[in-house]
Amino acid sequence: MAWQPRDTSHSSALGPGNTGPSLADPRPGNGNHSVRNAVLHPTCGAQAFAVIPAAANGQPHKHTQDPYVTGTSVLGITYKDGVMLASDTLGSYGSTKRYKSIDRLVRVNDRVVVGAGGELSDFAYIIKLLDELATDDFVADDGVQLAPSEVHSYLQRVLYNRRNKFDPLWNSLVVGGVGPDGRPFLGTVGMIGTAFTDAHVATGFGNHLARPLFRERHRPDMSEEEATKLLHDALRVCYYRDKQSINKFRIITSTAAGVKLTEPFALETNWGYKAFVDPTANATGAW
Amino acid sequence: MVKAPEAGFQFDLAKRNAYLEAKGVKPPAPWKTGTTIAGIIFKDGVVLGADTRSTAGTTVADKNCEKIHYIAPNVYCCGAGTAADTENVTGMISSQLDLHRYALQRQTRVVTAMTLLKSHLFKYQGHVSAALVLGGVDVRGPHLFTVYPHGSTDALPYATMGSGSLNAMAVFEDEYRDDMSREDAIKLVAKAIRSGIFNDLGSGSNVDICVIEANDKVEYMRNMEYLQGRTYDRQQPIVFKPDSLKVTGEKEHAVVNLDAVHIIEGEPGDAMDVST
Numbered sequence: 307m308a309w310q311p312r313d314t315s316h317s318s319a320l321g322p323g324n325t326g327p328s329l330a331d332p333r334p335g336n337g338n339h340s341v342r343n344a345v346l347h348p349t350c351g352a353q354a355f356a357v358i359p360a361a362a363n364g365q366p367h368k369h370t371q372d373p374y375v376t377g378t379s380v381l382g383i384t385y386k387d388g389v390m391l392a393s394d395t396l397g398s399y400g401s402t403k404r405y406k407s408i409d410r411l412v413r414v415n416d417r418v419v420v421g422a423g424g425e426l427s428d429f430a431y432i433i434k435l436l437d438e439l440a441t442d443d444f445v446a447d448d449g450v451q452l453a454p455s456e457v458h459s460y461l462q463r464v465l466y467n468r469r470n471k472f473d474p475l476w477n478s479l480v481v482g483g484v485g486p487d488g489r490p491f492l493g494t495v496g497m498i499g500t501a502f503t504d505a506h507v508a509t510g511f512g513n514h515l516a517r518p519l520f521r522e523r524h525r526p527d528m529s530e531e532e533a534t535k536l537l538h539d540a541l542r543v544c545y546y547r548d549k550q551s552i553n554k555f556r557i558i559t560s561t562a563a564g565v566k567l568t569e570p571f572a573l574e575t576n577w578g579y580k581a582f583v584d585p586t587a588n589a590t591g592a593w
Numbered sequence: 594m595v596k597a598p599e600a601g602f603q604f605d606l607a608k609r610n611a612y613l614e615a616k617g618v619k620p621p622a623p624w625k626t627g628t629t630i631a632g633i634i635f636k637d638g639v640v641l642g643a644d645t646r647s648t649a650g651t652t653v654a655d656k657n658c659e660k661i662h663y664i665a666p667n668v669y670c671c672g673a674g675t676a677a678d679t680e681n682v683t684g685m686i687s688s689q690l691d692l693h694r695y696a697l698q699r700q701t702r703v704v705t706a707m708t709l710l711k712s713h714l715f716k717y718q719g720h721v722s723a724a725l726v727l728g729g730v731d732v733r734g735p736h737l738f739t740v741y742p743h744g745s746t747d748a749l750p751y752a753t754m755g756s757g758s759l760n761a762m763a764v765f766e767d768e769y770r771d772d773m774s775r776e777d778a779i780k781l782v783a784k785a786i787r788s789g790i791f792n793d794l795g796s797g798s799n800v801d802i803c804v805i806e807a808n809d810k811v812e813y814m815r816n817m818e819y820l821q822g823r824t825y826d827r828q829q830p831i832v833f834k835p836d837s838l839k840v841t842g843e844k845e846h847a848v849v850n851l852d853a854v855h856i857i858e859g860e861p862g863d864a865m866d867v868s869t
Contacts, residue, residue, distance in 0.1 A: 514759035518788040519767060543766045547759065580771050581634060581737075581750035588733040589704045589748050 373425035373476040375399050377410045378550045379512030380421035381540055382480045383524055384490040384505050385533035388561035389482035391421040392537045394545070395570055396552045403552060411558040413565045415440050418454045418483040419558045420461075423509045424497060425476035432475060435464065454483030454491040454560075458501065466499025474498065478509035483560040490526075508540075511548040516540035530559075542573045602720055627795015629757030630660060630671035631785045632726045632737045633769065634750050635778035638806035639728035639735045642782035643671045644757065644790050645816070646797035656798050656821060665690050665701035666809040668729030670710075673755035674742060675722040682723045686710055700809070703729040703736040707746055715744025724754045730807050757789025757796040764788045779804060783818055790820065797821070 344362035345354045380393045397405030410429070411421045414436045422429040436457065443451045452460075458481040468474050479495045493503035506520040519540050528536070537557060545551050553573060559566045630643045643660035646653055662670045662683035668690075672679025686709045690701050707727055714721055725740040739752045751769045753761040764785040773781065779802055789796040800818035805811050857866060 511759075514792075515763040518760045518763050518792045521792065522784075522788070539767055540763075543763045546766045547762060579750050579769075581748070585748035588702075588736060589707060589738065589746070 373428075375404065375426045376550070377408060377423045377426055377429070378548055379508055379510040379516070379544055380410060380423050380478070380480045381512050381516050381537060381544070382421065382482050382492050382494075382507045383520060383528075383533055383536065384482075384492050384526055385528040385530065386526075387490075387530060387563075388484045388559060389419070389490045389492050390533050390537055390557055390559050391419055391480055391482050392541055392555060392557045393421050393423070394541070394551050395554045395556060396550065397426050398550045401550075403550075406552060406554065407570070409556065411556055411567065412436075413558065413567065414457055414483075415443065415451045416564050417451060417485075417560065418457045418481065419560045419565055420457065421480040421482075421509075421558070423478045428475040428477050432461065432464070432477065432479070436461075453486050454481055455485060455493070455503075457481050457483075458491070458493040458495065458503070461495045462499055462501035465495055465497060469498045480507055480509060484562050488562060511544055511551075512540070515543045515547055519543065538573055542575065545573065545575065602717075627757070627793065627797075628660060628673035628755030629753065629761050629786050629789025629793060629796040630673050630726050630755050631753040631758075631761045631765070631782055631789075632671065632728045632751070633765070633773070633778050633782050634728075634735045634737050635773040635775060637735070637775065638730050638804060638810075639737055640775075640778045640782045641669055641671050641726060641728050641803045641805070642786045643801045644786055644796040645799045645801060646790075646795070647676055648795055653797070657816070659801065659815070661801050661803045661813070663687060664706050664727070665694070665729065666811070667731060667805060668701055668703050668706050668727070669803050669805060669811070669813075670706070670728070671726040671754070673724045673726075673758075678721045678723040679725065682710065682713060682721060683725070686713070700731055701729075702731045702733065703727065703738070707738045707740065710740050711744045711746050714740065714742060719743040726752050726754050728805060730805050735805075753785065753789075755789070755796065757786075757793035760788045760792040761785035775804065775806075779817075787818070787820070 344358050346356040346358065347354045375397045377397060378394065380391060382389060382391045391411050393410045395406060395408050395410070396403055397408040399405075408426060410423065410426075411419060412433055413419055420432075420436065422432065439452060439457075439460070461479055461481060465475055465477070465479075474497045476497050478497060480492070481495065482490070482492045485491045491503065492505065492507055493501060494507040494509065495501045505526055506517070506524050508516045508520070519536070523536050534557070541555050545553055553575065554570050555573065556570050557568045627646060627648045628644060630641075632639060632641045641661055645655075645657045645660065647655035647658040658676070660671055660673070660679075662672055662679070664670050664683060664687045670683050672683060686706055689709055690706060693705065694701055706729070710725060710727065714723060719742045722742050723740070724742055727738045727740055729736060737749055737752055739747045739749060739754060750771070751765045753759075753765065762785075764781070768781055768784075782802060783800050786796075786800045790798070790800070798821040799816045800820065802814040802817040803811065804814070859866075
């Protein structure tokens with residue numbers, strides 16, 4: 307059977323967008339590691355001009371194993387009116403602070419917000435998938451939009467399926483919003499498809515630095531001021547102790563009234579403790 | 594004949610391990626032993642804190658061990674890492690400082706303990722797995738140091754070590770102020786250790802606190818917070834007071850139906866009567 311280029315448009319069997327490599331394609335002739343798959347055919351129908359060397363040598367496709375441009379922790383808490391997600395705006399390239407104005411918190415629709423840490427190109431793909439879902443909702447024009455628990459479920463399935471094909475989307479996601487019953491929803495999905503919901507969540511370093519503060523101080527009926535203060539304190543600690551962070555943050559809030567994204571802001575930090583001034587006054591050789 | 598194992602570190606397999614690693618074989622990862630230890634400098638001294646859980650892999654070996662070790666009358670040291678290493682290293686340095694005090698007739702300085710510890714650990718290139726929070730008060734004031742297994746040190750106003758260190762450090766970064774009072778400092782260290790106990794699986798049980806002030810004034814509060822107590826005490830046997838239960842109904846059942854039992858008279862040892 308001649309090789310057929312696969313669809314990039316919606317296929318109801320595959321769900322919106324591309325869900326992955328040719329293994330997902332049920333048509334015969336695709337999905338096996340033959341030399342045919344070494345040649346990359348452009349879907350516009352032009353002549354092929356690129357080849358995957360490993361596939362040409364008969365080896366199976368090896369997909370990206372390491373993240374390159376990454377975001378660090380995302381914090382999320384529920385409060386009286388809804389949920390708040392917070393993150394900094396840094397895209398790190400290894401140890402380099404490369405992109406300092408990345409938005410890692412996005413609005414899906416009036417009821418759902420998503421935040422991500424990890425590989426930012428994979429997050430861009432996830433945003434594309436969610437955008438297609440939201441557009442479908444808009445086009446249907448029936449007054450019904452995706453609920454946060456539905457987005458959480460959807461992302462869990464996408465990430466778990468990619469994990470099973472050994473081609474993960476290298477992200478830790480936080481999904482939050484106000485459900486159709488008016489109750490706040492907050493959940494998290496990991497890169498291998500781990501998913502759960504809680505009153506407060508965090509990804510990455512936030513788990514160790516922010517969750518203890520949340521456990522002490524969080525209450526489900528917090529006011530907006532209290533919730534903002536708690537997030538600010540947690541962000542500050544994350545900035546102090548996470549080397550891949552900068553002092554530039556955004557907070558996205560989802561309530562029954564809609565979604566609000568703050569402008570980037572900085573937090574006050576204190577580096578002036580007495581002991582930092584001359585720490586080794588009495589300890590020659592220490593630092 | 595079985596040969597007794599040689600004492601000290603064995604490096605015979607180093608070449609083989611390097612070869613294997615070059616071939617892509619991952620060596621087993623070192624156990625991250627569970628602990629939360631913390632220290633803080635307050636206005637007139639130092640407060641040290643530690644949890645009390647000692648783990649062997651995923652089992653809790655000792656539910657109430659002591660992680661704050663005596664070094665000198667005015668110097669104490671919390672230890673994280675391999676328990677044998679922390680106990681013995683602090684014991685050794687404590688003995689050395691005993692002799693040192695006899696020779697000098699002076700109070701031990703905290704930097705002396707720090708230098709002895711770091712020299713020893715550096716000599717063993719990190720193989721002695723002891724991560725310490727060393728604190729004390731001497732003629733130059735209160736001091737707090739962290740000592741890492743490879744031999745580096747930090748001089749800090751507040752410090753945490755162990756698997757629960759990030760959880761405890763979050764509390765310190767949020768609430769530490771210069772020149773805290775004694776009571777506030779104790780409360781803050783206890784809160785930081787509790788943060789490690791409740792958020793880290795490697796730390797648990799109770800909180801030990803040690804407060805060191807000038808002129809060898811030390812208050813060692815063993816199990817200052819006893820968190821591992823049973824939340825429910827089961828009573829065996831359960832004793833109900835006579836009128837404490839309400840009788841809702843009564844039913845009579847025959848337990849043994851005596852009509853079903855045929856009693857055969859006769860001498861023991863007689864053959865069974867099988868006539869129908």
